[in-house]
Each structure stands twice: as C-alpha cells, then as structure tokens.
Amino acid sequence: MTGRLAFELVRRGFRRHATYRAANFAAMVANTVFGLLIGAIMLAAIRSAGHPIAGYDAPRVLAYVWLAQAMIGPVAIFRQSDIAERIMTGDLATDLARPADFQSWWFCDDIGRASQQFLMRSVLQFAIGAAIVELYLPPAGWRWAAFFASLALAVMASFSMRFIMNLLVFFTVDGRGPLALHTFLIVGLSGMTVPIGFYPPWLATVLRALPWYAMVQGPIDVYLGLRGAGGTLALQLVWTIVLLALGRSILGVASRRLVVQGG
C-alpha cells in the first residue's frame, strides 16, 4: 500500500467520524456521568480501607477512572462492526477485489477513527475530569510521551483484536454474537471496570499476560508510573504483531470459503 493511499484512508476515517458531532457529544456526557459515579465508588472504597489499595491513593484512582473513560472512544471498547456488516451484506466481495490490502485498508481507516476520537473526545473528556476532581498528573515530560506511545499501541492492539472478532462473522452469519464477545472480553480483561492491581496477585499476573492488558490498563500503568514503561510498550508491540498476523491468517481461511450473498 502506498503512503499516499494510507494517508488518504486515515484522513477519510478521521472525517467520517468527525461528522457525528451530536453522537460524540452524547458519548462524552455518558462517559462523564460514569466517571463521576465510578470515581465516587472508588474513593468510598479507599476511604473505607483507610489506606491506598495496591498503590492507588485518591488522586491515582481518580486518574485511573478518568483515563479509562477517556480511552473508551479511541480504543473502541464497545461494539464496532464496520467489517462485520460488509461481510453480512456481501460488500466484502468488492473490498477483496480492490488492488489494496484488505487488512491495511481497515487499519488505516481505524487509525483515522481513533485520532478523531482522541483529539475531539478523549482530550476534552480527560480535561473535564481534571477540572471536576483532583487527579494525579505525571511529573515528567517523558512519562507523557511514553503514555501517548502506549495509547497509540493500545489502539493498534485493539484494532487487531476487533479485526479478528469481525471476521468471526464469516462462521456465525449473524454478527451480534461475536461482536458482543469482543465487548465482554475487553471490558472484563483489560482493567476497564477495576484496576488490574486490585485483583488477587495471581489473577493480576494472568491478566497482565493477556492481550487485553495492552488495550486499557497498559497505558494507564505507564501514565501512573506503576510499572516500567519500556516493558509495557514492548509487550503491547508484541501483542499487536501477533494479533495482526493471526487476523491475516483467519482472513485467508475465511475468504477461501466466501459465498457472496444474493448471487
């Protein structure tokens, strides 16, 4: 794929999602309400414990809550089904006939989408949180840089996983099941509901080894300085490459058994 085509795809992905202004605003309202509620619950828990839990004091746990809410958009926690819909309608046949690589095509589109969500939603979302409550801010400039790199990798890892989940529609015909499975796995295993450090140590170790760690808790750990930034970034990169390769091989198998709807 040429650089020019990649750039155009990213740009169009960005613009396509920037059109939905009302939806972006609505999502921000919902995330803010959840940020307030989860923040209150986490604070009550820390107050009830009488000491920080797993290294999280009040400002850190609030940073965790608002970061997680701000990442919902770019990392695409909830159902995202562009590819699945094209499989179900049969439009996929057109996509595969294009003289451009299918996976790279959608990768670029998703980078555009995520950039839009980051710039027009996450930044504002996090600023709202920082304005309402007192949350932890990293002291060093390099930690911010590492966090943004980690966030970019989180988006790529999440894309690679969603690509696989969307392709599962080839095998189930109706798309809702596999896409619901994606949301379940990412909400359950990424540290979206409770910081992974709060889990019993053995379970936390398991969760940190799974790919979903790379999508939410990984960047948050880098931000809070709870774990080494270099190790986390490397792990995220490895998972992204593995998942992209896996998605590619599933696409190979699936397109061999492709039957276009309608005839």
Next chain:
Amino acid sequence: MTDAWRLWRLMVGAQVRAQMQYRTSLMIEASTGFAVTFLDFIAVLVLFQHIHALGTWSLPQVAFLYGLSGVGFALADLVIGHIEDLSELIRSGRFDVLLLRPVGTLLQVVASDLAIRRLGKMFQAAIVLGWAISQLDIAWSLTRVAMCFVAIGCAAAIFASIWIAGACIQFFALGAGEIANAFTYGGNFASQYPVSIYGPWVRRFVAYLVPIAFVAYFPALAILDRPDPLALPHWLRYASPIVAGAALGVAMAIWQVSVRHYRSTGS
C-alpha cells in the same frame, strides 16, 4: 387495553420466533449478556477483597442492592430497551408509517421487539439477589416477600420511564441518543451501590431529578430494616410505587409532546 395487550403479544410472538432462527448467535449473545453483567459484580467482589464494608454497607447488603436493581433493569431492558433504536426509525422515515396506523406510537415501538437474549442478564442478577438473600439475616414475613416483588416491579417501571424519556431526545437531537445511556445504564450502575456513598451533588441528582434512589436504595432500607445513614424521612423507603407511577406518567407525557415535535426525515 385488552386490544393493546393482544397486539403486543402477536407482534412480540413473531419477533421471538424470528430470533429463534439464529440459534448459535442467540446463545452466544444471551451468555455474553449474562457474563458482561457479571463483570460489574466481579468489580464489587474485587473491591470487597480490600474492605469489610463500603461506608456502612456489607458485601451481602451491596449484593442485595445490585440484585434488586439488576433484575428490575433487565426486565425493563427486555420489554422496552430496544426503544434506543428509535433513531433508525426516525432517520429512515419509517416513523411516518407508525403515525398512520390506528394504534399508539409508543405501543408500536415497544411491541416491535422483545430481545430474549436479555434473559441472560436477568438470570445473572437473580443469582446475585438469591445469594445476597441467603447471606442476609432478614426477618421474612409475607409483607417482606411482597415488598421484594413490588420493589422489582417499581425498579422496572422507573427504568422503563427513563428509557422512554431518554429516547425522546432523538426527536430533538437525532444522533445524540447516547445521552440517554448516562441515565439508563448509568442509572442501573448508580443504583447498584448505596446512594449514601455519593457526594451531596450527585446524590441530589440521582435521588430527585432521576429517581434512582427509589430503584433499590430506599426499598432495601425497608426490606433489610436498617437505619438510613443519610437520616432522610422514614416514609421515603415506602414511596417507590408512587415514584414509579409518577415517573411512568411523566415519561408518557414527554413522549406525547415529543411525537408532536416530529417532522419526518429531511430528504
């Protein structure tokens, strides 16, 4: 009324038969619904690994709130949750068709679906509620049992009203429907925890503007017969049925006004 009921059964029956056609996907969806809602409860369990009580509420007590709210929410979601898809009806102009039929628009939208996959969610909340009851030392009487069922009915009615009122946003700002999620899913989430842990600002909002405190918190105070950490008036714990009825009335009024605002699709 009997006509409405008969119509609802006919339309919903057809929907259910249709959903049974994609059995694998339906099963995956029902079980993920079951599992996704369990994640919320796992979060509660994980927090209680580090604390004995959240404020003054023990784990079984919080689980009781969770179960009460969860069953009511799933019930409302099953019957009316698809009202969120109203945006599709408006965008495509199909809402025009609903207006032409000699039946109320709200009934038609509600009867257009009954997503049986949501039974998974209800089953999960019921399990938590059952566990909480087995752990709590409740002085059971016929009144208390009845109060549990009434509380679930009220919770479902309050959530249904929030869904109806929330969907009306679509008539005014098409595409901004997710704002309603803050009140439906957010309301469900908020009511799973004791209202007393929220700051005064959030608390006023969930108790009075959106009557979330009447979903589980006040009924639980009555059923568990425990003092209110907020020391609010005693009668509030029995007020859920009145609040639920009023909420439904307000929601239907909002629907009527909003439908009049409907101007069909652009081009």
